[in-house]
Amino acid sequence: MLTKSEESRGVAAERVALALQEEILAGRLAPGSRLGEVALAERFEVSRGPVRSALNQLADAGIVTIVPNSGARVREMGREDARALYEVRAALEAEAARLAAGQADARSGETLTQLLGQHAQEVSSHPQGAYLQGPGDRDFHIVIARLSGNPLILRYLTRELYPQLSLLRVKHRNVTGRGQAALLEHRRIAEAIACGDGEVAALLMRRHIRASWEALEAQLAAPSEESEA
Template identity: 40%
Template sequence: MLDQLDPPVIAQDDSETLSENVFRRIQAAIVKGEIAPGSKISEPELARTYGISRGPLREAIHRLEGQRLLVRVPHVGARVVSLSHAELLELYEIRESLEGMACRLAAERMTLEEIDELRRVLETHERDAAFQAGVGYYQQEGDFDFHYRIIQGSGNRTLTQMLCGELYQLVRMYRIQFSTTPNRPRQAFAEHHRILDAIADRDGELAELLMRRHIGASKRNIARHYQDGTNQTATERGES
């Protein structure tokens, strides 16, 4: 429930507007699952939780709708997005194709300095406490995100706008929610290293193949998750 939510602590830059700050705080809460998928957004509750007036709050909500994190439901209002199984698989099919292309272009276009920075990103991921404990994968955004760095390194502005703009936070939301699948963090880390090696070797064809396989593995994990949920529901109903 929103009234039980501890507001995320995000430092506010002196030049940052109140609307921008609350936008980032609500965005983080949605992406991390602190405000659950499908939750109805109550403006009065959010205004009390974040100590903000309705004007800046509505501006933040409008921006979150633009990122597809919130959806408008007729006669209900705004809700946190909750993709169906089919919609989620479609999103991962888009990722598989477009991030594969981005990886191929990155192998051709990233500078040696950018590749070294990408390697340091993975070193940071390996030191993360959740990863070391085997309970999750490092989930910071932007320049600390392995996928984000590769997309930026593709040098294709249209591709970057699609994957790092319109779809980015929606994709992050589901990446985080499924990052705790048993054994997946270690597997993903090993796959990231193989992708990085292909990029460093300037083997665009292999880099694309490995990225597509990497995202394909995540897509299969999602399919299994939904299948397990369906089987459990059927068992509870006494279905065979």
């Protein structure tokens, strides 16, 4: 059983972790930025213990790197790290799509249709831009992960892979025309899920992730450009 002091430290660590994650994923803390424990403790008005715990949480999520005797920094993700991330993403999301199709009903089909209708309006407002989705239930991939009914897939995607993907999006957010292409790919995946065709849904999801990776990889060689991931 946690003491009040331990519980208070845990709450403080969670508050610091959430605030830092938001700043990192919004691009306000750039890759490579140093995250000093003393400075953060003063800023958040907590002791160094909760700060250290928060940084460890962010390191577990893959968006902070902690080097012994050097400290913590916002993670700088290279091409090979990004490639490995997308390979795992393709495997998990393809399986999520297959499982979602196996459990599809009229309600899940309506959910995806309504969601993509909202996305279509947003994409049409900047037709040559990226496909920027909102968090949680406004993210097509998270919705499918939930529809899969597999809590482990949902956990790995939302707690580990997606934060790292967001870290990539901070730097690569605007491939010309990618938004419209991604929306069309999403619609085809949704149709397969609604029809209960798991194999096709999985295949289309893999193709979608591959197209996303190819668009991102082309931008990794141009640091000044941004891409939709």
